[in-house]
Amino acid sequence: MSSLLSVSGLTKTYGNVTALNNISFELPGGRIIGLLGPNGSGKTTLIKIICGLLQPTSGTLTVEGNPIGVESKKVISYLPDTTYLGKSMTVEEIIKYFRDFYEDFDESRAYDMLGKLGINAKDRLKTMSKGTKEKVQLILVMSRRAHLYILDEPIAGVDPAARDYILNTIITNYDENATILISTHLISDVENILDDVIFLQQGNIVRYTSVEEIRGVEGKSVDSLFREVFRC
């Protein structure tokens, strides 16, 4: 399978701090990949560079052969770790906004998921709890028919029951050629849906392997391997 995202020799420094140190990897299509690492390991920096929100210090990235830019943004659906939507907007207004902005946005899918999670589209974001806001953002991101979904901490603020629904939404709603990159600390919640994991440590990729290999060869869960690799 040809690669969806190709990263080569990527370095990012902030002053004299190295956030990413000459990393190279490829993401194929049709996989769910966990991007795991302790705080400050470079996960969000890497994600922001892939999404074109930060410029790399050096190195090259391509998405389906194109450099980061208009073409790459068309096929990447990104869930940031912060809120960026207007607080006084209603969900309905935001959906219209997304429909205008992204040609791959599937409105009916968004309303369907909102209904299942019991969220009223007429509600304004500012009246919602933190967890509900997170659900809305994730619904918007997953309602695009993108090729690469990048989810930065998608389930951190939601309750366990909604977490199960969201993970189920992720595995049932994505196109089989699309890839999902999930950054999270809640490893035990997501590990059964992952195909592969990337372990990031101080700006280096220390492991990129399939999770069934971790279980089969090492007889460990991803969660316990993580605790072992990153023992403090």
Added chain:
Amino acid sequence: MSWNLDSDRPIFLQIVEHIELDIVSGALPPGMKVPSVRELASEASVNPNTMQRALSELERLGLMRTERTSGRYITEDRQMIDDLKNDLAASGVESFVSQMKKLGLTQDEIIKLIKEKF
């Protein structure tokens, strides 16, 4: 997790075991059409690729067959299902007996216990 999968053993193997049990117990009767990979993946809360791998393994074992256009079916070979039942029973008894031996029970004591509990 509706299927109670452990995270420290390969998920696809646990799915294979789970479905084997369903076939032996008759929850998935011979000749039944198997739901789609997506439906099963959603039910078990696992990745569709993992479910796909488990179903391929079940096919390789002969417990399922694919018909080119209409989907997957549970085998109608009852002999094969009986063989599987015997295998699963044998390995269950084996681990039970070794556990009881560790506890220091004799064969007579084990049989007596089983008769009491059955």
